[in-house]
Amino acid sequence: MTLAKTHFWQGRVDTEEQQNGLRWHQVMDHKKRNTSIALLGFECDLGVAANKGRIGAAKGPDVIRNALSNLAWHANCGLFDLGNIAATTNLTDSQNHYAQYITQNLNKHSLVIGLGGGHEIAWGSYQGLDKYLGDDTNRKIGIVNFDAHFDLRNPAQVTSSGTPFRQIAEYCQTQNQPFHYACLGIAEPANTSALFSYAEQTHTRYLLDRDCNIDAAKQLLEPMLLEVDELYLTLCLDAFPASVAPGVSAPSAYGISVDFVIHMLQWIAESQTTFGYKWRIADIAEMNPNYDIDNATARLAARLIYEIVNCKFKA
Numbered sequence: 001m002t003l004a005k006t007h008f009w010q011g012r013v014d015t016e017e018q019q020n021g022l023r024w025h026q027v028m029d030h031k032k033r034n035t036s037i038a039l040l041g042f043e044c045d046l047g048v049a050a051n052k053g054r055i056g057a058a059k060g061p062d063v064i065r066n067a068l069s070n071l072a073w074h075a076n077c078g079l080f081d082l083g084n085i086a087a088t089t090n091l092t093d094s095q096n097h098y099a100q101y102i103t104q105n106l107n108k109h110s111l112v113i114g115l116g117g118g119h120e121i122a123w124g125s126y127q128g129l130d131k132y133l134g135d136d137t138n139r140k141i142g143i144v145n146f147d148a149h150f151d152l153r154n155p156a157q158v159t160s161s162g163t164p165f166r167q168i169a170e171y172c173q174t175q176n177q178p179f180h181y182a183c184l185g186i187a188e189p190a191n192t193s194a195l196f197s198y199a200e201q202t203h204t205r206y207l208l209d210r211d212c213n214i215d216a217a218k219q220l221l222e223p224m225l226l227e228v229d230e231l232y233l234t235l236c237l238d239a240f241p242a243s244v245a246p247g248v249s250a251p252s253a254y255g256i257s258v259d260f261v262i263h264m265l266q267w268i269a270e271s272q273t274t275f276g277y278k279w280r281i282a283d284i285a286e287m288n289p290n291y292d293i294d295n296a297t298a299r300l301a302a303r304l305i306y307e308i309v310n311c312k313f314k315a
Contacts, residue, residue: 024070037309038105039081040101042117050159051161054290055288056289064305085098098114110280123163123168141180143232166198214263248288250286262304
């Protein structure tokens with residue numbers, strides 16, 4: 001499988017500001033530095049459809065790019081767009097191809113950010129990081145997921161956007177590896193008793209949406225971050241209230257605040273030195289332009305990516 005056609009980046013140009021007026025579209029692929037970030041899209045809603053959600057997330061990656069284009073550029077790093085993996089028929093094959101590109105580019109870039117697409121992107125992202133680490137079984141991966149859903153559904157019948165973290169849990173079991181997973185923003189009405197039971201069984205750390213505050217999140221995450229060597233961070237846009245993020249496959253009635261998430265992203269970046277883990281991979285999931293209003297959800301996705309980049313690489 002090859003990458004889909006590269007997105008055409010364009011936007012406002014402030015010529016009077018010269019180098020101090022640069023925006024994301026102007027720095028894309030232009031400057032090579034020792035530290036660089038790569039964007040990789042996953043055009044997919046096969047998992048959303050299998051999970052009985054509202055389809056349309058396959059259009060998400062390029063809509064997020066459009067929202068990123070005009071943002072001011074403040075980071076001290078290179079920025080590259082790798083294009084999109086387009087998943088049209090076979091979810092497993094598409095996830096495997098996406099994982100291969102993740103692995104290849106973790107060797108070239110300091111951070112790879114996935115653009116979804118449904119949350120089935122998570123199984124591909126995890127596989128890509130796991131393969132990058134290779135045979136070093138001593139390196140433990142921790143997952144931080146901002147999400148209204150555990151996404152721990154049983155994949156026995158069909159894999160979907162609701163199964164990726166159970167797939168990871170089952171994979172860890174086969175590899176005799178610990179499953180380090182924390183989910184912030186769980187909506188109790190949107191997760192069955194079976195999901196809560198499996199979360200307890202796998203020692204999944206979680207906070208309900210109504211309990212999400214910075215102190216509680218730090219207290220939850222610190223023990224896990226002390227144990228892991230690598231961090232995979234994933235943001236599901238349905239973690240936010242529908243009034244803030246309407247353009248998702250499964251909108252939330254309550255949700256968590258943008259302020260909470262941005263503060264946690266900054267803390268997670270700063271904590272790499274404190275706890276000794278490396279943060280090389282992140283992704284944004286469930287961007288569904290079919291249901292967005294005035295590009296609100298796309299703008300939110302872009303702002304979250306902006307925060308990830310700036311808290312890690314700000315000049």
